[in-house]
Amino acid sequence: MKLKTLLATLAASAVIAFTAPVMQAVADDDPGPAAYEAAMKGKRVALVPLAMGFDLAQGWSAILKREVEGFGGTFETRDPNWSTEAGAQAITELISSENKPDVLIVMAFDLNSYSKLLKKAQAEGIYVILIDNPANFKADAYVGGDWTKLGMLEAEAVMKGCGEGSSKKIGLVQGDEVNATSLYQYAGIMKVLDQHKDFQVVAKPDSNWDATTSRNVTATMLQQNPDICGIIDFWDGDASGAAAAIRDAGKQDKIFLVTTGGGEETNTCANVGNGTFDAVVSTELYNESEAMVAMVKYLLQSGQPPGTASPYIYTLMSTVTKDNLNPRSCWSLKGLQAAAEAK
Amino acid sequence: MAGGSSHGFWSQERIVLALAVALFAVAAIFLPGFRDIGNLISIVHSVSVLGLLAVGMAIVIIGRGIDLSAVAIMAMSAAWYLQLLNDGWSEWQALGAAGAGVLVIGLVNGFLVAYAEVPAIFATLATGSFVFGFVRSRLITQDAVPVPPGNWLEQLGGFQPLGIPPEVFIFGGACFVAYLFLRFTKWGRYVYYMGDNLLAARNMGIPVRPMNLLRYVISAFIALAAGLLTASSLHSMNTRIVNSTLLYDIILVVVIGGIGLSGGKGGMRNVIVGAVLIGIMQNAMTIIDIPNLYQNLIKATILLIAIVIDSLVNPRDEQTAQQGDI
Numbered sequence: 001m002k003l004k005t006l007l008a009t010l011a012a013s014a015v016i017a018f019t020a021p022v023m024q025a026v027a028d029d030d031p032g033p034a035a036y037e038a039a040m041k042g043k044r045v046a047l048v049p050l051a052m053g054f055d056l057a058q059g060w061s062a063i064l065k066r067e068v069e070g071f072g073g074t075f076e077t078r079d080p081n082w083s084t085e086a087g088a089q090a091i092t093e094l095i096s097s098e099n100k101p102d103v104l105i106v107m108a109f110d111l112n113s114y115s116k117l118l119k120k121a122q123a124e125g126i127y128v129i130l131i132d133n134p135a136n137f138k139a140d141a142y143v144g145g146d147w148t149k150l151g152m153l154e155a156e157a158v159m160k161g162c163g164e165g166s167s168k169k170i171g172l173v174q175g176d177e178v179n180a181t182s183l184y185q186y187a188g189i190m191k192v193l194d195q196h197k198d199f200q201v202v203a204k205p206d207s208n209w210d211a212t213t214s215r216n217v218t219a220t221m222l223q224q225n226p227d228i229c230g231i232i233d234f235w236d237g238d239a240s241g242a243a244a245a246i247r248d249a250g251k252q253d254k255i256f257l258v259t260t261g262g263g264e265e266t267n268t269c270a271n272v273g274n275g276t277f278d279a280v281v282s283t284e285l286y287n288e289s290e291a292m293v294a295m296v297k298y299l300l301q302s303g304q305p306p307g308t309a310s311p312y313i314y315t316l317m318s319t320v321t322k323d324n325l326n327p328r329s330c331w332s333l334k335g336l337q338a339a340a341e342a343k
Numbered sequence: 344m345a346g347g348s349s350h351g352f353w354s355q356e357r358i359v360l361a362l363a364v365a366l367f368a369v370a371a372i373f374l375p376g377f378r379d380i381g382n383l384i385s386i387v388h389s390v391s392v393l394g395l396l397a398v399g400m401a402i403v404i405i406g407r408g409i410d411l412s413a414v415a416i417m418a419m420s421a422a423w424y425l426q427l428l429n430d431g432w433s434e435w436q437a438l439g440a441a442g443a444g445v446l447v448i449g450l451v452n453g454f455l456v457a458y459a460e461v462p463a464i465f466a467t468l469a470t471g472s473f474v475f476g477f478v479r480s481r482l483i484t485q486d487a488v489p490v491p492p493g494n495w496l497e498q499l500g501g502f503q504p505l506g507i508p509p510e511v512f513i514f515g516g517a518c519f520v521a522y523l524f525l526r527f528t529k530w531g532r533y534v535y536y537m538g539d540n541l542l543a544a545r546n547m548g549i550p551v552r553p554m555n556l557l558r559y560v561i562s563a564f565i566a567l568a569a570g571l572l573t574a575s576s577l578h579s580m581n582t583r584i585v586n587s588t589l590l591y592d593i594i595l596v597v598v599i600g601g602i603g604l605s606g607g608k609g610g611m612r613n614v615i616v617g618a619v620l621i622g623i624m625q626n627a628m629t630i631i632d633i634p635n636l637y638q639n640l641i642k643a644t645i646l647l648i649a650i651v652i653d654s655l656v657n658p659r660d661e662q663t664a665q666q667g668d669i
Contacts, residue, residue: 053479053486053582081479082586177636206635210587211577216389220629223382224375237487240577244500248388248508248576266489274492276578333485 039301041072046094046101048087049131050109052079054237055264055333056132056283057107062336063289064105068296076101084109088117095121103127103296108135110178122306127299129292132283134180138310141295143288146314147181150281151188154258157279157319158230159192159199161256166229171221172204173214173233173242185234185260202228207238214241215248222249229256236261236268236280243276263320269330272320279321285331288315355653356601356613362649363620370627377630384507386622390596391510392569393589394618397596398517399565401614403558404597405525406534407541407606408456408463410562412448412471414590419478420445421570422580425488434495441567448474449563453556467559475585487581490574500575510572514618517565522611534558538606588639595642596621599649620645 045068049057061077068075078094080087087109094101095117104126108114115137118128122140130137132144158170172189175182186204193199203221207214214233222228222245231246233239239259246255256278261268263282271277291313302308320329370377396413403410420441427437448470455466479486490496499509525531533554536544545551574580600617602609624645628638 051486051583055485058485082583177634203632205629205632208587208635210584211579211581212392212573212584215577216385216625217629219385219389220382220626223379223385224630237581237583240487240579240581244577247501248503267487270489 035301037072040297043068043071043073043103043300044099044101045073045075045103045105045296047075047077047105048080048090048094049077049107050080050087050133051082052077053081054262055267056262056285058333059262059264059285059331059336060105060131060289060292062333062340063286064292064296066340067293071297073102084113088114091117091121095124095126100124101126103129103299105129105131105292105296107131108133108137108180111136111180111183119307125306127296127306129295129299131288131292132181134184138307140299140306140309141311141313143291143295143313144315145283145317146312147184148188148191149314150260150317151185151190152192153188153281153317153319154185154232154260154279155189155192157281157321158232158256158258159196161258161278162199162229167227168199169202169225169228169230170199171218171225171228171231172201173218173221173231173239174204174206175209175234175238176206182234189232207233207235207241209235209238211238211241211244214238215244216241218242218245219248222246222251222255229254231255231257233257233259235259236271236277239277240271243271263330265330265332266334268320269325272322272325272329275322279319281317281319282330283317284315291315353652353656354601355599355649355656356609356616358652358656359599359601359620359649360616362645363616363623366620366623366627370623370630374627374630377627381506382626384511386626387511387514387619388508389625390618390622391508391514392573393592393596393621394514394614395510395517395565395569395572396589396593397600397614397618398514398521398611399562399569400593400597401602401609401611402521402525402534403463403562404602404604405538405606405609406554406558407538408555408558409467409594409604410452410559411464411467411590412452412474413467413562413566413593414587415471415475415585416445416448416563417566417570417573418580418582418584419474419483419570420567421574422488422582423478423482424571425490425574425580426483428491428494429488442564445563445567446560449560450556452563453559456559457552457555471585475582479582483582486583487579489579496571496575497578499572500578508576510576513568513572517568518611518615525610530554530557535607538608540607592621595646599646601653 047061047064051057065075078090080090094104104121106114106118106128108130114135118137121128127140130139130142134142162168174186193201202225205217207217218231218241231242233242236259243257246252246257252275258279259277260281263285268280268282272280295313376382396417400410400413424437424441427440452467452470455461456463502509525534533549536549537551537554541551570580596614596617598604599620600613602613624642628641
């Protein structure tokens with residue numbers, strides 16, 4: 001037995017000893033690493049989300065930081081804290097700073113307010129990647145959700161939640177009237193509902209993305225239409241309000257609440273688990289962030305001037321419900337941050 | 344005498360009350376389901392936290408001043424309290440810490456106004472920004488902090504005798520206590536004297552500086568209560584509310600109810616009338632399904648109408664003209 005192991009070990013080391021120099025020679029000839037390093041080293045990547053205080057932004061930032069620092073670049077973030085003016089100022093400052101970023105990753109507040117600024121950034125030789133919120137602007141890539149599709153998934157989830165024997169009355173709690181995520185989400189929902197004429201939208205108030213407003217309009221909606229079987233709230237940041245109104249009315253079992261979110265475990269999965277939300281159409285953070293990373297790496301090596309092409313890199317979305325809830329349904333912000341600190 | 348009644352019959356409070364009654368009547372006739380007892384409860388519920396904050400604001404404004412840090416204190420104190428609970432602090436430690444923080448901010452506001460003699464509008468604007476920035480960057484990790492499962496706040500939110508949510512009782516109770524304070528205590532009367540004429544009040548020997556401290560501390564604690572109530576209803580506290588129009592809505596309730604920004608007049612009745620008017624308007628507009636942008640426009644127009652009618656019916660007197668507002 002022992003002799004056998006010894007022989008096997010000897011044989012293995014012999015194989016390694018003979019082949020290692022050969023592999024070394026191949027690696028020397030690979031032009032990849034040198035080209036990669038030349039294109040990437042010292043490059044600056046800046047992320048400007050709507051705010052740094054919500055799950056997705058913190059998730060993107062953690063993954064981007066690791067990757068950018070991994071190729072020897074510098075990564076920085078700006079926190080507009082939900083203010084369009086502060087965001088515009090941050091972008092202006094980044095564009096005009098001495099140490100311009102090479103890639104600007106921006107989450108736009110609405111369809112138009114950043115468009116001019118981002119064009120200016122491209123004119124200054126900065127690649128612009130739009131994330132998660134679409135805008136009227138030819139970015140070097142859009143990475144994020146297809147919000148029309150997201151609305152369609154929500155509509156399908158709410159129809160399934162209501163079921164055939166129900167009143168088929170649905171309420172919408174929209175965000176606002178300017179944000180692309182709200183407009184496209186609505187369009188997607190209506191696209192599906194137009195094909196299912198038996199389902200009917202009975203009210204569609206705005207929450208202005210505020211939980212208290214969401215609660216108040218949902219309470220009114222339920223007063224007016226006590227037989228509603230499902231509600232779609234356009235964001236999990238304010239859907240806690242719609243959930244509160246449903247709870248106050250004692251209708252948790254009768255109303256199917258659908259919303260959308262970033263898929264963070266203490267947020268999405270915890271709330272699906274405890275019944276606050278019945279279904280959450282959620283973003284696959286890792287896939288989305290890796291797509292951003294891939295675009296950064298591609299653009300920096302492409303040699304093309306900014307504004308050459310504007311592909312849409314849509315991330316697949318999944319609908320998390322109590323039935324399909326599993327340990328991989330969500331990602332953990334705590335885990336991500338702990339992993340970053342451990343390095 | 345304090346109160347709108349010194350202005351003849353059509354005081355602003357009565358104009359607004361008439362407006363509210365008229366709106367209510369129109370809505371009750373034309374809007375289906377508006378008169379339902381459930382809908383009436385939800386109208387009051389929807390403005391309870393707003394009204395509670397307006398009680399604190401009214402006490403500050405009547406004594407001549409303004410507290411622009413109220414919403415920041417409300418959101419950030421509750422969020423910090425929840426964060427401490429989530430970090431494993433015990434109930435009393437967390438509540439004690441949040442209470443101490445709120446006390447300090449109230450004292451700082453009062454000190455800046457009373458002793459450093461910084462105009463209230465600037466002092467509280469600055470402390471509000473400071474509270475938001477400090478708590479958001481140093482003490483909590485995310486915009487929204489959830490209520491830990493099984494916490495008393497969850498149970499409070501679920502405690503609804505007769506289908507009436509706890510906010511309604513607490514708003515009502517706060518109005519009553521504030522009414523007793525303003526009408527029947529020495530300190531309450533001082534608030535009116537100070538608001539009416541600060542120099543005269545000081546010459547009379549009223550401790551105007553400690554009284555200023557007291558008002559801002561009361562306002563800060565009411566804000567904490569409003570934050571905890573919001574958290575109990577929504578099962579989380581989202582600090583984004585600091586960027587919302589809530590602060591202006593509070594001032595709207597106070598002003599529209601007829602408590603002049605120049606101080607010295609008005610009372611809890613005005614707060615209730617103002618809050619109820621806003622509640623009826625918002626509820627009716629939601630039932631009709633008016634988009635948000637137009638809701639704001641309509642709210643602003645009604646405020647303007649109330650102010651214009653007030654200035655026509657009740658021309659400003661010499662004293663206010665000399666002192667100016669705020």
